[in-house]
Amino acid sequence: MNYEMGKIDIAWCPGCGNFGILNVLKRAVSELNIDPHNLVLVSGIGQAAKTPHYLRANFFNGLHGRALPPATLIKAVNPGLHVIITSGDGDMYGEGGNHFIHAIRRNPDVTAIVHNNMVYGLTKGQASPTSQLGFVTPIQVDGVFEEPFNPLAVAVSLNASFVARTSIHNLDLSLNIFKQAIQHKGFALVDTFTPCISFNKINTRKWYEENTYVIDGSHDPTNRNSAFSKACESYPWPLGIIYKSPAKLSFEENLYIYKNNNKPAINREVQWDKLKSLIENKKILSPG
Amino acid sequence: MPQMPSSNDISIVLGGEAGQGIQTIEQLLTKILKLNNLHVFATKEYMSRVRGGSNTTGIRVGSHPLQAPVDRIDLLIPLDKNVLPRLQHRITEQTIIAGDREALKTDLNVIDIPLKKLSIEFSAEIYSNTIALGLILALLKTDALIMKKYIGKHFGEKGDKVVELNIRAADLGFKQGHKLIENGTVSFPELSISDIQNDIMINGSEAIAMGAIAGGCQCITSYPMTPGTGVITFMAGVEHDFELIVEQAEDEIAAINMAIGAWYAGARAMVTTSGGGFDLMTEGLSLAGMLEMPVVIHLGQRPGPATGLPTRTEQGDLELALYAGHGEFPRIILAPESLKDAFYISQKAFNLADKYQVPVIILTDQYLVDTYYNIPPFDINQLVIESCVIETDENYLRYQLTNNGISPRGIPGKGKGLVGVDSDEHDEAGHITEDLELRVKMVDKRLKKLTLIKESVIPAQIYGSSDSPTFVISWGSTNPIVREAVTCLGNKDLAQIALQQVYPLPGNLRHILLSAKHTIIVENNATSQLGKLILRETGFQIDKKILKYNGLPFTVEELMHAISETIS
Numbered sequence: 089m090n091y092e093m094g095k096i097d098i099a100w101c102p103g104c105g106n107f108g109i110l111n112v113l114k115r116a117v118s119e120l121n122i123d124p125h126n127l128v129l130v131s132g133i134g135q136a137a138k139t140p141h142y143l144r145a146n147f148f149n150g151l152h153g154r155a156l157p158p159a160t161l162i163k164a165v166n167p168g169l170h171v172i173i174t175s176g177d178g179d180m181y182g183e184g185g186n187h188f189i190h191a192i193r194r195n196p197d198v199t200a201i202v203h204n205n206m207v208y209g210l211t212k213g214q215a216s217p218t219s220q221l222g223f224v225t226p227i228q229v230d231g232v233f234e235e236p237f238n239p240l241a242v243a244v245s246l247n248a249s250f251v252a253r254t255s256i257h258n259l260d261l262s263l264n265i266f267k268q269a270i271q272h273k274g275f276a277l278v279d280t281f282t283p284c285i286s287f288n289k290i291n292t293r294k295w296y297e298e299n300t301y302v303i304d305g306s307h308d309p310t311n312r313n314s315a316f317s318k319a320c321e322s323y324p325w326p327l328g329i330i331y332k333s334p335a336k337l338s339f340e341e342n343l344y345i346y347k348n349n350n351k352p353a354i355n356r357e358v359q360w361d362k363l364k365s366l367i368e369n370k371k372i373l374s375p376g
Numbered sequence: 377m378p379q380m381p382s383s384n385d386i387s388i389v390l391g392g393e394a395g396q397g398i399q400t401i402e403q404l405l406t407k408i409l410k411l412n413n414l415h416v417f418a419t420k421e422y423m424s425r426v427r428g429g430s431n432t433t434g435i436r437v438g439s440h441p442l443q444a445p446v447d448r449i450d451l452l453i454p455l456d457k458n459v460l461p462r463l464q465h466r467i468t469e470q471t472i473i474a475g476d477r478e479a480l481k482t483d484l485n486v487i488d489i490p491l492k493k494l495s496i497e498f499s500a501e502i503y504s505n506t507i508a509l510g511l512i513l514a515l516l517k518t519d520a521l522i523m524k525k526y527i528g529k530h531f532g533e534k535g536d537k538v539v540e541l542n543i544r545a546a547d548l549g550f551k552q553g554h555k556l557i558e559n560g561t562v563s564f565p566e567l568s569i570s571d572i573q574n575d576i577m578i579n580g581s582e583a584i585a586m587g588a589i590a591g592g593c594q595c596i597t598s599y600p601m602t603p604g605t606g607v608i609t610f611m612a613g614v615e616h617d618f619e620l621i622v623e624q625a626e627d628e629i630a631a632i633n634m635a636i637g638a639w640y641a642g643a644r645a646m647v648t649t650s651g652g653g654f655d656l657m658t659e660g661l662s663l664a665g666m667l668e669m670p671v672v673i674h675l676g677q678r679p680g681p682a683t684g685l686p687t688r689t690e691q692g693d694l695e696l697a698l699y700a701g702h703g704e705f706p707r708i709i710l711a712p713e714s715l716k717d718a719f720y721i722s723q724k725a726f727n728l729a730d731k732y733q734v735p736v737i738i739l740t741d742q743y744l745v746d747t748y749y750n751i752p753p754f755d756i757n758q759l760v761i762e763s764c765v766i767e768t769d770e771n772y773l774r775y776q777l778t779n780n781g782i783s784p785r786g787i788p789g790k791g792k793g794l795v796g797v798d799s800d801e802h803d804e805a806g807h808i809t810e811d812l813e814l815r816v817k818m819v820d821k822r823l824k825k826l827t828l829i830k831e832s833v834i835p836a837q838i839y840g841s842s843d844s845p846t847f848v849i850s851w852g853s854t855n856p857i858v859r860e861a862v863t864c865l866g867n868k869d870l871a872q873i874a875l876q877q878v879y880p881l882p883g884n885l886r887h888i889l890l891s892a893k894h895t896i897i898v899e900n901n902a903t904s905q906l907g908k909l910i911l912r913e914t915g916f917q918i919d920k921k922i923l924k925y926n927g928l929p930f931t932v933e934e935l936m937h938a939i940s941e942t943i944s
C-alpha cells in the first residue's frame with residue numbers, strides 16, 4: 089500500500105515530534121494492510137491536526153476541537169471504513185473536552201491518537217489542559233496553577249474501551265500500541281507524548297525519556313482499579329496499555345440498523361411502502 | 377372591529393392545568409370530529425411546565441379546510457378556575473361557557489355542568505374530561521355512535537373496564553349536551569359536511585419528519601430543545617421501520633458536526649433545534665459552507681433572546697439563520713407555511729443540499745410545529761431522491777474548479793479516488809493552502825453557486841388579483857393567517873404575497889412589489905426582519921408594518937383589524 093504523498097511542503101518545525109508520529113502511523117496502517125481508500129483520517133485544528141494532509145488517504149480536517157463528532161458518524165454511516173483521529177491535546181482535551189467524554193461513552197470503533205505536547209503549538213505557546221504546574225507562557229505569566237487534565241484517568245473512569253499512552257521517543261512501543269489500538273474494536277485512546285521544540289522548553293525529548301517508564305507484565309490492563317492507579321501515576325509517567333475494558337459493544341454494534349443487517353446506512357434506501365402506510369395510518373379511520 | 381363570518385366554523389377552547397388531561401380530550405375530540413367529516417384545526421398554547429400553570433388548546437371545527445387561529449370563542453370549556461381570567465379579553469356575550477360553576481368561582485354566565493359531581497360515580501376525577509368530551513360532541517350535533525366506537529378503540533388497550541367507564545362518561549356528557557340543545561340553551565350553526573375520510577391528521581413536527589424521511593434522510597443527530605425536539609422524537613419512534621440512525625448528541629456543536637461527518641461519508645443527515653441550539657451550531661454551519669458539505673437544519677423558532685419563552689412562538693430568527701456563521705458562503709432558507717408544505721419542502725431540502733452542496737435551513741416556529749389539522753394525504757409517488765454522489769476515479773479532486781462552481785462530490789470508499797476536505801482554505805484536492813490567488817478562486821467558486829441556487833427558488837405566491845393596489849406580504853407560518861384575514865375582509869383592492877423561501881428571495885418578488893401602490897408587511901417579530909431583507913436585496917422599502925411579538929401567533933380577527941386600520 090502506498091501512503092506517501094510525494095513531494096509536499098510539511099508545515100512542522102524540523103525536529104518536531106509530529107514527524108515521528110506520522111512515520112509510526114504510516115508503518116502501522118501499512119503493516120495492518122489498510123487500504124488508503126477505506127481509511128479516513130479525521131482531525132480538528134492545530135499542528136497535530138495537520139497530520140491527515142501528510143498521509144495518502146481520505147481525510148476530514150474539520151474544526152478546532154470537533155474531530156470526534158464527525159469521526160463517530162463517518163464510522164456509523166459506513167462501518168466498513170477505518171477511522172483514525174489525529175489531533176492535539178488542546179483540540180481533544182480542551183476545546184473538544186465534552187466530545188472526548190461523550191465519545192468514550194458512545195464507544196465508536198475509531199482510534200484517537202492525541203499528540204500530547206503539553207502546549208498549544210499552532211497558536212504559539214499558550215498552556216494546554218495537559219500543561220504541567222508552573223509552566224510559564226505569554227498568557228500564564230505566573231505559571232500554570234490549574235490541575236493538569238489527566239486524560240487516562242478520565243477515560244478509565246468512563247470505562248473506556250481501550251486506554252494507552254506512549255511517547256514518541258520510543259518508536260517500537262509506539263508502533264506496537266498504534267497497531268493494537270487500530271485493531272481494537274471500540275474507542276481506542278492513545279495519548280502520545282511528543283515534544284514541541286519551539287514552544288515547550290520544559291517537556292523536551294530528553295524530559296520524556298527521563299520521566300517515563302514502560303509498564304511491565306505485572307500490570308493487568310483489564311483490572312479497572314489498578315488501571316486507575318496506573319493512570320494517576322506521574323513522575324515518572326507509565327507508558328503502555330493502561331486499560332482495556334472487557335468486551336464492550338461498539339456504538340455501531342449498538343445501533344438497531346446493524347443488529348441483523350450489515351448493510352451500511354449510506355446504502356439504505358427510503359422505505360416507500362412503509363412511508364405509504366405511515367401516512368395511511370394518519371387517516372384516523374372509523375373503527376368497525 | 378370587523379367581525380369575521382362565523383357561520384362556517386365553530387371555535388372551541390379547552391383550558392386547564394398541565395397534567396389535567398386536556399391533551400387527551402384534544403386528541404379524542406379532533407379525531408372524532410374528523411371522523412364526522414368535519415374539518416378540524418387545533419393549536420396549543422402551553423406554559424413551559426409539566427404540571428400546573430394554565431394551558432389552552434384552541435380547536436376550530438368547520439365545513440371547509442381551516443389553517444388559522446381565531447380570537448373568537450364560541451364554546452369555552454374551562455377545567456380549572458385560572459382559565460377564565462386568562463381568557464377574559466376573548467370572552468364575549470356570544471361565548472358559551474360550560475363547566476363546573478362551583479369550581480370556577482366566576483360572575484360570568486356559566487352553563488353549569490357539575491363535572492366533579494358527575495364523575496363521582498366513576499371513582500376518578502379524570503372521567504370528568506370524558507364527560508366534557510361527550511358534552512362538546514353533542515353540542516356540535518355529531519354522531520354518538522362514532523364517538524363511542526372511537527373511545528372504545530382509543531382506550532382498548534387499557535382493558536374492558538376502562539373502555540366501559542369512558543363510554544359511560546362520554547354518554548353522560550353527550551346527554552347533558554343534548555338537553556342543552558333541546559331546551560334551546562345552546563344552538564350552534566349547522567356545519568355542512570364534506571367527504572374527508574381520506575384526509576390525514578398530523579402536526580408540523582410530523583410533517584417535517586416525514587418529509588425528511590421521504591427526502592432520503594438516513595440519520596438525525598440533535599440535542600433536545602423545544603420546539604425542535606418533536607422532529608427527532610418522531611423519527612426515533614419510526615427509526616426501526618425506516619432504518620434510521622437517531623442519536624442524541626452531547627450538545628448542538630456535536631450534533632451539527634456529526635451530521636456534516638455523516639454527509640461526508642455519504643449519508644443524508646439532518647439536525648433539529650431552536651435558536652439557542654442554532655447559535656451553538658453556527659461554527660458548524662460555517663464549516664459546511666467551507667467544506668461545501670450539504671446539511672439540513674430544522675430551526676424551530678421560539679421567542680428569544682437567550683432562553684426567552686421556551687414554549688411560545690416567534691419569527692425572530694430569520695436574521696440569525698441568514699447571517700449565522702463567519703465568512704461568506706451561500707445557503708438556502710426555506711419557510712414552509714402549512715403542514716402540506718412542511719412535508720414537501722423538507723423532502724426537497726435534502727435534494728437542494730445535495731445538489732448545491734450548501735447548508736439548507738428549514739425555518740419553522742413553535743406555532744407551526746404544534747398545529748394539528750386534517751389535510752389530504754401526501755402523494756409520494758412523484759418524489760425522487762436526487763443523489764449527486766459520484767464514483768471517483770484515480771485523479772479525483774474534491775474541489776475541482778468548474779464553470780458553475782459545483783465540484784462533483786465523491787465519498788470515501790466509493791471509486792478509485794481519495795476524498796479530502798479541510799476547514800482551512802484548500803486547494804482542489806482539499807489540502808490546506810495559503811496560495812492567495814487560489815483563495816480568491818475558491819471564494820468565487822463557492823459564491824458562484826448562489827447564482828445557480830437562484831434558479832430554483834420557490835416563487836412568491838400571490839393570493840388575490842396581481843394588479844391590486846395594496847399587497848400584504850408575509851412569510852412562513854404567518855401566511856395562512858394573513859390569507860384568511862384578507863379573504864374575510866373581502867376587499868378587492870387587497871392581495872397577499874406569500875413567501876415560503878426567504879433566502880435567496882424569489883426572483884419575481886421585486887417585480888410584484890414594484891407594481892403595488894401600497895405595501896404592508898406582517899411578521900411575528902418586533903423588527904420586521906423580512907422587511908429589512910427585502911430592502912437589502914431588492915432596494916424596495918415596504919410602507920407599513922404589522923408586527924406581533926408577545927409569544928403568540930397572529931389571529932385572523934387581529935389581522936383583519938390591523939390591516940383595515942393600516943389601509944384606511
Ligand SMILES: Cc1ncc(C[n+]2csc(CCOP(=O)(O)OP(=O)(O)O)c2C)c(N)n1
Pocket residue numbers: 133134135136137152175176177178179180203205207208209210211216
Ligand atoms: C474555535 C477556535 N478557537 C481557537 C482556535 C485557535 N487554535 C487553533 S489550534 C489551537 C490550539 C492547538 O493546540 P493543540 O490542539 O494542542 O495542537 P498543537 O498545535 O499543539 O499540535 C487553537 C487555540 C481555532 N482555530 N478555533
Ligand code: SF4
Pocket residue numbers: 099100101103104105106135136205209210283284285286287
Ligand atoms: S510549533 Fe511545536 S508542535 Fe508545532 S511543528 Fe513546531 S515543534 Fe511541532
Ligand SMILES: [Mg+2]
Pocket residue numbers: 134176177178203204205206207208209216
Ligand atoms: Mg498541543
